[in-house]
Structure formats: structure tokens, C-alpha cells
Amino acid sequence: LRWRFPIARFRGTPLTIHWTWPLACAWWVAFGPSTTASAWLRTSEIVGIFAIVLLHELGHVIAGRWRGFIAKEVVLTPLGGLAMFDPTPSRRRDVLVVVGAGPLVNLVLVAPLSAALYFSSIRFGAGAAFDLFGLLLVGNVLLLVFNLLPIVPLDGGRLTRACLSSWMSASASEVAVSITSFLCSTAVLLFAVVAGDVLTASIAIVVLFGSVRAFNWHLYWLRRERQDGIDVSAACPKCHEHPPRGMTARCPNCQATVIWLGCNGVCWNCGQPGGDVQCIHCYGQSSCSLWFATNEPPKLS
Numbered sequence: 001l002r003w004r005f006p007i008a009r010f011r012g013t014p015l016t017i018h019w020t021w022p023l024a025c026a027w028w029v030a031f032g033p034s035t036t037a038s039a040w041l042r043t044s045e046i047v048g049i050f051a052i053v054l055l056h057e058l059g060h061v062i063a064g065r066w067r068g069f070i071a072k073e074v075v076l077t078p079l080g081g082l083a084m085f086d087p088t089p090s091r092r093r094d095v096l097v098v099v100g101a102g103p104l105v106n107l108v109l110v111a112p113l114s115a116a117l118y119f120s121s122i123r124f125g126a127g128a129a130f131d132l133f134g135l136l137l138v139g140n141v142l143l144l145v146f147n148l149l150p151i152v153p154l155d156g157g158r159l160t161r162a163c164l165s166s167w168m169s170a171s172a173s174e175v176a177v178s179i180t181s182f183l184c185s186t187a188v189l190l191f192a193v194v195a196g197d198v199l200t201a202s203i204a205i206v207v208l209f210g211s212v213r214a215f216n217w218h219l220y221w222l223r224r225e226r227q228d229g230i231d232v233s234a235a236c237p238k239c240h241e242h243p244p245r246g247m248t249a250r251c252p253n254c255q256a257t258v259i260w261l262g263c264n265g266v267c268w269n270c271g272q273p274g275g276d277v278q279c280i281h282c283y284g285q286s287s288c289s290l291w292f293a294t295n296e297p298p299k300l301s
């Protein structure tokens with residue numbers, strides 16, 4: 001997500017567009033799947049799609065503010081947007097509200113887009129109306145449905161994980177979601193191959209490999225947790241999850257295996273400070289002392 005440009009601010013949150021956006025716009029106007037020959041209509045379509053993606057992300061931002069999370073940036077790419085929060089909402093109810101708000105915006109948008117399609121088809125005829133509002137309506141519904149698939153970087157994956165974590169531990173729900181991500185991205189890959197859609201197929205392959213990596217990672221820590229238990233005296237300052245007891249990582253200086261939380265962030269082998277300790281759940285890095293300073297009550301799980 002490098003090379004992005006700020007375009008506006010929304011209540012203090014910078015909105016940036018990725019450099020691939022202008023490229024995608026040019027491609028759409030020149031060769032896009034639209035049936036209309038009119039450059040004006042094609043431009044309106046791309047502006048409409050941009051607006052739908054933007055409104056979806058603003059849904060996350062507004063819901064985040066309501067739950068006390070400030071988005072530090074919203075990045076818009078042609079494949080969708082990304083609202084970045086720091087800290088990221090991690091408690092179940094916060095995740096359900098903040099992540100769910102995006103798809104909810106798409107659901108709400110179905111009504112005005114249907115109305116626009118209906119009234120413009122009366123005024124300008126079905127063909128022209130479908131070119132703009134029909135396409136936007138279909139695009140909006142596709143975005144809604146696709147985004148709710150239980151695949152991890154998508155909203156659906158994060159909602160699924162939040163729901164599962166009411167019945168199982170954080171690590172177990174992460175393993176479960178990596179399996180649903182694998183199955184769904186395989187299905188998406190097959191559909192894309194059959195449809196000859198190269199772009200979707202390549203994204204599905206990237207997600208597929210990511211889900212295998214996530215599965216291995218979370219399964220390893222789930223087994224460690226089953227074996228050694230959870231260290232309730234420490235908690236990640238970012239996501240508030242407890243680490244597995246004896247959580248190890250490699251020393252960046254000497255490659256020794258170190259329990260950073262057990263030696264106050266200083267390597268037992270080379271005596272160098274290891275920097276921040278990484279959380280196995282949210283991958284956030286926080287300084288060692290903060291893991292013990294959060295004063296979070298133990299989570300009931």
C-alpha cells in the first residue's frame with residue numbers, strides 16, 4: 001500500500017487513494033465491462049463505484065468513532081478500501097459493530113440505488129438507466145456478498161472470527177477462520193478460473209497461500225497453549241489477549257530463542273534488548289513493560 005495520495009480528511013481521518021486508482025479509472029473508461037459507448041456515462045459509473053467504496057469505509061470510521069476508536073487513515077484502492085485503526089477494535093462487541101458497519105452501508109444503499117434505477121428507467125428508458133444505476137446496484141450487491149465471505153482480510157472473516165471467539169479461545173477461532181478462508185478462497189479461485197477472470201484468480205491465490213500460512217502459525221500456538229497454558233499475568237496492550245505461557249521469538253541480534261516477556265525484553269544470550277514483543281493474535285508490537293501494565297481483568301472464555 002505504498003504510493004498513496006491524500007485527497008481529503010473526514011473528521012480528522014486522512015482519506016488517501018492508492019496510485020492504482022487513476023490507472024483503474026483509465027482502464028474502465030477505455031475497456032471496462034460497461035455496455036455504454038458514452039465516455040461521460042462510463043466516468044459516472046466509476047465515480048459511483050468510488051462513492052460506494054468510500055461510503056463503506058466511512059461506515060467503519062463512523063462506527064469506530066462511536067465505539068471510541070479513531071481511524072488513523074482510510075486507503076482507497078480499486079479493489080476496495082481499508083480503514084486502519086490503531087489500536088484495532090478487538091473486543092467481540094466492538095468488532096461486530098465497527099466491522100459490521102461497512103457491509104451495513106452496502107445493505108442500506110440497495111434502497112436508494114433501486115429507487116434511482118426505477119425512476120431513471122421511467123425517465124430515460126431501461127437501457128440507459130441500467131447502464132449507470134443497474135451497474136452500480138449490481139456492483140454494490142456483489143461487494144456486499146463477496147465482502148461477507150468468511151475469508152480473513154475481508155469483513156466477513158473478521159466477523160466470523162469474532163462470533164467464533166464466543167465459543168472458543170482466540171487461537172482456536174483463528175485456526176477455524178484460517179480453514180474457512182482456505183475453503184472459500186479455493187472456491188473463489190475455481191470460479192475465477194472457470195470464468196477466465198485472471199485478476200480475481202491471482203488475488204485468490206495470494207489469499208490461499210496466506211490462509212495456509214495463518215493456519216500453520218495459529219495451529220502451532222494453539223498446541224503450545226494446550227501444552228503450556230495461557231499466561232494470565234500478561235496481556236497484549238493492543239488486543240488485550242493473553243499470550244501463551246512461555247511465548248518465544250527469535251532474537252533479532254543473535255537468532256537465539258528468547259522468552260521476551262520472561263526476561264524483560266533483554267536477550268539471555270547476547271544481552272541486547274530485543275525491541276518490542278509481538279502478539280501472536282493481532283501481530284501488534286508493544287514494549288515488554290506494557291504487557292504487564294495493562295491491568296486488564298482476565299477475559300472470561
Ligand SMILES: [Zn+2]
Pocket residue numbers: 056057060102103155
Ligand atoms: Zn469493510
Ligand SMILES: [Zn+2]
Pocket residue numbers: 236237238239240241279280281282283284
Ligand atoms: Zn494483540
Ligand SMILES: [Zn+2]
Pocket residue numbers: 251252253254255256267268269270271272
Ligand atoms: Zn540475542
